[in-house]
Amino acid sequence: MKNHKSQATKDVPSQVKNQDLIYRRRMQIIDAAVKLFIDKGFHKTTTREIAREAGISTGLLYEYVASKDDVLYLVCEAIHAEVEHRVAHALKKATGGRDVLAGMIREYFLVCDRMSDHILLVYQETRTLPPRWRKRVLENELKLTGVFVKALQELADTGDLPPLDKQEIELIAHNITVLGHMWTFRRWFLGRHFKIEDYIKVQTDFILGKSTGGYIRADSAKEES
Amino acid sequence: MKNHKSQATKDVPSQVKNQDLIYRRRMQIIDAAVKLFIDKGFHKTTTREIAREAGISTGLLYEYVASKDDVLYLVCEAIHAEVEHRVAHALKKATGGRDVLAGMIREYFLVCDRMSDHILLVYQETRTLPPRWRKRVLENELKLTGVFVKALQELADTGDLPPLDKQEIELIAHNITVLGHMWTFRRWFLGRHFKIEDYIKVQTDFILGKSTGGYIRADSAKEES
DNA sequence: TTAAATTGATTGAGCGCTCGGTCAGTTTAA
DNA sequence: TTAAACTGACCGAGCGCTCAATCAATTTAA
Numbered sequence: 440m441k442n443h444k445s446q447a448t449k450d451v452p453s454q455v456k457n458q459d460l461i462y463r464r465r466m467q468i469i470d471a472a473v474k475l476f477i478d479k480g481f482h483k484t485t486t487r488e489i490a491r492e493a494g495i496s497t498g499l500l501y502e503y504v505a506s507k508d509d510v511l512y513l514v515c516e517a518i519h520a521e522v523e524h525r526v527a528h529a530l531k532k533a534t535g536g537r538d539v540l541a542g543m544i545r546e547y548f549l550v551c552d553r554m555s556d557h558i559l560l561v562y563q564e565t566r567t568l569p570p571r572w573r574k575r576v577l578e579n580e581l582k583l584t585g586v587f588v589k590a591l592q593e594l595a596d597t598g599d600l601p602p603l604d605k606q607e608i609e610l611i612a613h614n615i616t617v618l619g620h621m622w623t624f625r626r627w628f629l630g631r632h633f634k635i636e637d638y639i640k641v642q643t644d645f646i647l648g649k650s651t652g653g654y655i656r657a658d659s660a661k662e663e664s
Numbered sequence: 665m666k667n668h669k670s671q672a673t674k675d676v677p678s679q680v681k682n683q684d685l686i687y688r689r690r691m692q693i694i695d696a697a698v699k700l701f702i703d704k705g706f707h708k709t710t711t712r713e714i715a716r717e718a719g720i721s722t723g724l725l726y727e728y729v730a731s732k733d734d735v736l737y738l739v740c741e742a743i744h745a746e747v748e749h750r751v752a753h754a755l756k757k758a759t760g761g762r763d764v765l766a767g768m769i770r771e772y773f774l775v776c777d778r779m780s781d782h783i784l785l786v787y788q789e790t791r792t793l794p795p796r797w798r799k800r801v802l803e804n805e806l807k808l809t810g811v812f813v814k815a816l817q818e819l820a821d822t823g824d825l826p827p828l829d830k831q832e833i834e835l836i837a838h839n840i841t842v843l844g845h846m847w848t849f850r851r852w853f854l855g856r857h858f859k860i861e862d863y864i865k866v867q868t869d870f871i872l873g874k875s876t877g878g879y880i881r882a883d884s885a886k887e888e889s
Numbered sequence: 890t891t892a893a894a895t896t897g898a899t900t901g902a903g904c905g906c907t908c909g910g911t912c913a914g915t916t917t918a919a
Numbered sequence: 920t921t922a923a924a925c926t927g928a929c930c931g932a933g934c935g936c937t938c939a940a941t942c943a944a945t946t947t948a949a
Binding site for chain 4: 710711712722723725726731732
């Protein structure tokens, strides 16, 4: 996992002076922790294991981090940064075509599919974080939803979607976000019946409405009165 | 919280002979644990605290339970039993009227609203459980979704809904379940903008389609060709 | 009738161990 | 030479779980 710089870098204090070293070592630490946390969860992972997996000593770990909670926070931020980065990147593909929204959903769901384990991890361990940081992580969730809010707003404004009020837009954006997450935490079951492409198709139909019309009818909005 | 008997009673072994006592004591234990787990999470709650809150000694706790994990499992099962019970009860109100499905969604969402903390708890701590039991808890989730699958199937059969294939029904049922849960784990944000009744309204419109038509159009299914 | 024996529930001090965190000392590199 | 980076043995608080001892209730037996 690439470690995209995030807020966290500044918030979590380190004893080490060399900024570049902080960046590199934390990358090792995060990668190691992500692997272990996904595998055995935060609580069953020891700091020793994290250090070992990262290829450094226990003592050194604490030069780059003040507590085990810090590691979790770094992990959550890193995952969010990665998701955000991928979504932003993927959404470029989606724009331009006729069904912008469908394209966005598709790309977002694909990101969810590929980052299932990571998204699930954040969901399950956020609670553990100290309040101050939990808040940060939750705000990250909003930020992602905000991307969809903005997109929906624009589409509604340009008339590509029927008029929707603020509340509706807000909620649809949340729905899209969460239905993406649903694939991650019900995958153990959904995976038996759906390939990700099936899932995308049926959910897109659900959100946009099939050709027969739907809650949001991107294609029929303009010609209808 | 009422303790509705569940599978768990048989699966978790106890040293105590008296069945009635097992029932009563475990009820105390579960109530205490639920309170503490919601408050500070499973890992930060000690067995001593559970015992104290339940009004028994640490030693006695272990006469009714073999491990701290057992307590978590009992809690998860109890919560599920409660949700299931409430949903089953609430859904009776929903049947009979014209918009059966809307009624079901409404009642289910109300249950989610009132049991937010509990549902959230199960989501966040399921991972901690030993595999054998984690599986059980996940299957419980399916069971609930199954209620909606069945209802949707019947409505589709009687023509109250447009024809939907198995996959679509399955997914819509999952969506309903998860959008109920969404209210529980995004409440910290959604609660600022929506009262539960607003949420129900907008989500129902989203799922069923507004009066202008939607993905599932309960009212227009019969008169259309 | 009642004292003795038995059963099963209950207590809580404390055992054993884990694991987050520290620090005295060593290595590296400029 | 020396400051920064790094090591890993060590510390000790905390916690899950146990078990010897007690108590209450019931059964037995004289």
